[in-house]
Structure formats: C-alpha cells, structure tokens
Amino acid sequence: MQVNQKIVKEKVKTTKVEKxxxxxxxxxxxxxxxxxxxxxxxxxxYVKAVDGVSFEVKKGKTFGLVGESGCGKTTTGRSIIRLIKPTAGVVEFLGTNIADLNEKELKPYRTKMQIVFQDPMSSLNPRLSIGEALSEPLLYHKRVKSKAEANMVIKDLLVKVGLKPYHIDRYPHQFSGGQRQRIALARAIILKPELVILDEPTSSLDVSIQAQIINLLLSLQEEMGMGYIFISHDLSVVRFISDEVGVMYLGRIVEYGQSDEIFTNPLHPYTKGLLAAAPIPDPKVKRSKKDMITGKVPSPINRPNGCFFHPRCKYKKAVCESEYPPLIKVSDTHWVSCYLYA
Ligand SMILES: Nc1ncnc2c1ncn2[C@@H]1O[C@H](COP(=O)(O)OP(=O)(O)OP(=O)(O)O)[C@@H](O)[C@H]1O
Ligand SMILES: [Mg+2]
Structure with missing residues (x-):
C-alpha cells in the first residue's frame, strides 16, 4: 500500500507520549x-452481538477493531455513538457515562462524536447539494451566523479534504466513490468532534484511493487531535493506521494491545489465524500455514461453551471446552484471553 511516509514517521514519534x-x-x-x-x-x-467489550481511545490516537464478519464490530460502534442503546456497560465519553442518557441529555455529546460508514452514497442525501448538506449542521448548531458564513467554512473544509471550493454546488451522484468518502469525512468533522468512528471507511474503494483516504485521515487527526475508532477487515490498513488494536470474536475482545506488538507478536490462535489469512509484506511478522483457521464463526445466538473459539482451535485444552478464559496481561501493552498463556 502506498502511504505518506512523512506522516508515518511523525505518528510513530508521538506514540510514546501519554494522551x-x-x-x-x-x-x-x-x-x-x-x-x-x-x-x-x-x-x-438473544443475539449477543456485543458481550462485555472494554477498551479506551486516547486523544489524537486510533483504536483499531478487527475480526471476521458478524463478530460485532459495527454493533460496538453504533452502541458507543448511541445510534442504538447498549444493553449494559459504561461508555465514558469525555468523562461522562453516556450509555444511559436520554436523547435530551445526549444532545451536547452528539456533535462531539461522529460516525463514517463504508458506503458514503447511503449516508449522503441525493437531493441535497454538498453545500446544503454541510451547512445543515453548522446552522442547526449555530456555529455560523449566516448562510454566507457557512459557505465560507464549507469551501475551506472542502479544500482541507482534498476537494475544490466549486464542488459546493454539486450533488452526491456527480462525484466518484473516493470523492464521496471525502465529503462524508468533511461532514463528520465539520463540527470539530473529539471522536470519529470509521466503520470500514475504505472497503468500497480501490487500493490507490484507499491510501489517499488513509493519509487524509492521518493528516486530519494530526491537525485536529481527534480520537478514531477504525473498524476494518483489512489487517494491513488497521496495522498502518492504529496505535492500539482490539481483536474481536463473537462479541468479545480476545486480544488487545499496542498495534505493533499485536501484529509482530500475535498470541491468540484467532489473531494468528486472521494474520495467516491476510499476508502482510513484512519479514518481522511470524506466520505459518499451521495457523490458518478452518470452519465458520458459530452463531451468536447459540455460542459454544467455554472459549467461544475452541471448536476451531488447534491448540485447545480440556479447560477451553468448559471455562471462558480470563483476559491475561502479557505485558504493559498486551492482553490476551487464552488458556495457552494462563
Ligand atoms: N438490529 C439487529 N437485530 C438483530 N441482530 C443484529 C442486529 N444488528 C446486528 N445483528 C447481529 O449481530 C451480530 C454482529 O453484527 P455486526 O454488524 O455488529 O457485525 P460486524 O462485525 O460489523 O460484521 P461485518 O464485518 O460483516 O460488518 C451479527 O450476528 C448480526 O446478525
Ligand atoms: Mg460491520
């Protein structure tokens, strides 16, 4: 994947600073x-789509969420941003638990967290010009005093996301997929949020456009200091963009930690399997065919006893069939939920 090396180095340099x-x-x-x-x-x-997930996102940092289809990544994102109400748990956003707030109480937080979906066409109203779509939140939240001021802000923002000021009068169908995703990003950041959830934001784009959008995301984060939750199947993209990573399986995080550590020293047989299935051109990454996972993800309605992964695990012990493994601290920046390390 072609990426802006300058941005990579700057990002790596700042990962040590506590945020x-x-x-x-x-x-x-x-x-x-x-x-x-x-x-x-x-x-x-019950479909237990998300079942006891814990993690944190730091200012200006990216938490990557990976896992096979149906493991609960989107439901986690939608519950955090309160598009759906969580069944239980704490979602502490800027110091307040927003999990149980009602719509009125949520209002001040709504502008501070945004979500971007895979398909930008479905999240943009085809009947509104880009100017109309982007001025709506600015005017509604009284961030500008007039339509003329809104247009100035929008034209600056379009340039910031790599489009042209004259695009303000165009409609969604007049753009390419990559350009539409830039517009979706512009709309997500227009109110200067603290947190942006990116749910497979590059999955529908071709590889070169993917790289441009990832670089845009990194430069916007550098400039505006937003925290990201980056959800994706594509491990190479997640590795590239994330500071920390959580690997999800059937509604739970089975391995969690600093991105480099997870990718160079994966411990959970599931993480190893995901990596074995997604070759990354990096000689430091240990992987072999023996780690390949077979079989399908079981139904989240009727999950296996013990470790949910045990029916597909080549390394399972007797205890794995009866007890769910606790999350074990392997280092200060690495946790795994697996009896191989207990
Ligand atoms: N509204 C709903 N009602 C019932 N079940 C749901 C609902 N939304 C999601 N699910 C189920 O919850 C589970 C997790 O779905 P989710 O969309 O969160 O997975 P995902 O990890 O985002 O998958 P993908 O990678 O395919 O996007 C799935 O089994 C799904 O069928
Ligand atoms: Mg999803």
Missing part, C-alpha cells in the same frame, strides 16, 4: 432479542 482518554468503554453489551410466534411474539433467545 488524555477521550473514550473509555467498560463491559459494553448489546443483545438483540430473537422473537418467535405469529400473533403473540415471545422472546426465545
């Missing part, structure tokens, strides 16, 4: 009820 925590997620749960019955619907079970 303020923007978001602290503790034991977050989101269960969706499964209903059955024709006239009278009864709850017959």
């Amino acid at each position: 303020a925590v923007v978001l602290n997620v503790k034991d977050l749960k989101k269960y969706f009820p499964v209903k059955s019955g024709f006239l009278i619907q009864k709850t017959i079970g």
Whole structure:
C-alpha cells in the first residue's frame, strides 16, 4: 500500500507520549432479542452481538477493531455513538457515562462524536447539494451566523479534504466513490468532534484511493487531535493506521494491545489465524500455514461453551471446552484471553 511516509514517521514519534482518554468503554453489551410466534411474539433467545467489550481511545490516537464478519464490530460502534442503546456497560465519553442518557441529555455529546460508514452514497442525501448538506449542521448548531458564513467554512473544509471550493454546488451522484468518502469525512468533522468512528471507511474503494483516504485521515487527526475508532477487515490498513488494536470474536475482545506488538507478536490462535489469512509484506511478522483457521464463526445466538473459539482451535485444552478464559496481561501493552498463556 502506498502511504505518506512523512506522516508515518511523525505518528510513530508521538506514540510514546501519554494522551488524555477521550473514550473509555467498560463491559459494553448489546443483545438483540430473537422473537418467535405469529400473533403473540415471545422472546426465545438473544443475539449477543456485543458481550462485555472494554477498551479506551486516547486523544489524537486510533483504536483499531478487527475480526471476521458478524463478530460485532459495527454493533460496538453504533452502541458507543448511541445510534442504538447498549444493553449494559459504561461508555465514558469525555468523562461522562453516556450509555444511559436520554436523547435530551445526549444532545451536547452528539456533535462531539461522529460516525463514517463504508458506503458514503447511503449516508449522503441525493437531493441535497454538498453545500446544503454541510451547512445543515453548522446552522442547526449555530456555529455560523449566516448562510454566507457557512459557505465560507464549507469551501475551506472542502479544500482541507482534498476537494475544490466549486464542488459546493454539486450533488452526491456527480462525484466518484473516493470523492464521496471525502465529503462524508468533511461532514463528520465539520463540527470539530473529539471522536470519529470509521466503520470500514475504505472497503468500497480501490487500493490507490484507499491510501489517499488513509493519509487524509492521518493528516486530519494530526491537525485536529481527534480520537478514531477504525473498524476494518483489512489487517494491513488497521496495522498502518492504529496505535492500539482490539481483536474481536463473537462479541468479545480476545486480544488487545499496542498495534505493533499485536501484529509482530500475535498470541491468540484467532489473531494468528486472521494474520495467516491476510499476508502482510513484512519479514518481522511470524506466520505459518499451521495457523490458518478452518470452519465458520458459530452463531451468536447459540455460542459454544467455554472459549467461544475452541471448536476451531488447534491448540485447545480440556479447560477451553468448559471455562471462558480470563483476559491475561502479557505485558504493559498486551492482553490476551487464552488458556495457552494462563
Ligand atoms: N438490529 C439487529 N437485530 C438483530 N441482530 C443484529 C442486529 N444488528 C446486528 N445483528 C447481529 O449481530 C451480530 C454482529 O453484527 P455486526 O454488524 O455488529 O457485525 P460486524 O462485525 O460489523 O460484521 P461485518 O464485518 O460483516 O460488518 C451479527 O450476528 C448480526 O446478525
Ligand atoms: Mg460491520
């Protein structure tokens, strides 16, 4: 992947500095009820999409969330930003637990956290010009006094995200996929948020455009100091952009820590399997075919006993079939939930 090396070096240099925590997620749960019955619907079970997830995001830093499809990454993001109400847990955003706040109480926090989805077309109103779409939040939240002032702010922002001031009068269908994602980013940052959740923001783009968007994200973060949660299947992108990483499996984080450490010294058989399936051109990364995972992710409605990964794990012990492994601290910057290290 082509990336801006200057930005990489600057980012690496600043990773040692301790930063303020923007978001602290503790034991977050989101269960969706499964209903059955024709006239009278009864709850017959729960999809445990997120089941006890904890991590933190520091100011100006990126937390990467990886895992196979259906493991609960999007549900984690949507619960944090309160697009859906968490079933349980704490979402401490800028020092306040927003997990249980009602809509009115949430209002001051809404502008400070934003989400960007994979498909920018579905998040942009096709009937509004870019100027209309971007001026809405500025005017609604009284960040500008007039339409003319809004237009000035928007034109500056369009340049900042790599577009042209005259794009203000165009409509979403008049842009390419990469340009639309730049507009979605502009809309996400227009109110200067503290936290941006990026849910597969580059998955629908081709590789060279992906690299441009990643570099744009890094330079915006450098300039504005936002914390990011970066959700992706693409391990090479997550490795590149993240300071810390959480590996999710069936609603839980099974390995967590500093990005370089997780990628150069993966411990959980699941993390090793994900890496084995996604070759990264880096000789430092240890991987072998023996780590390849077989089989499918079990249903989150009916999860295996013990460690959820044990039916697919080549290294399982007897205890793995009956007890869920605790999160074990391997170093100050690395945790793993696996009996191999207990
Ligand atoms: N509104 C809902 N009602 C019921 N089940 C849901 C709902 N939303 C998500 N789920 C289920 O929760 C689980 C986690 O879904 P989620 O979209 O969070 O996964 P994901 O990790 O983002 O997957 P992908 O990588 O494919 O985007 C899945 O089994 C999904 O079917
Ligand atoms: Mg998803």
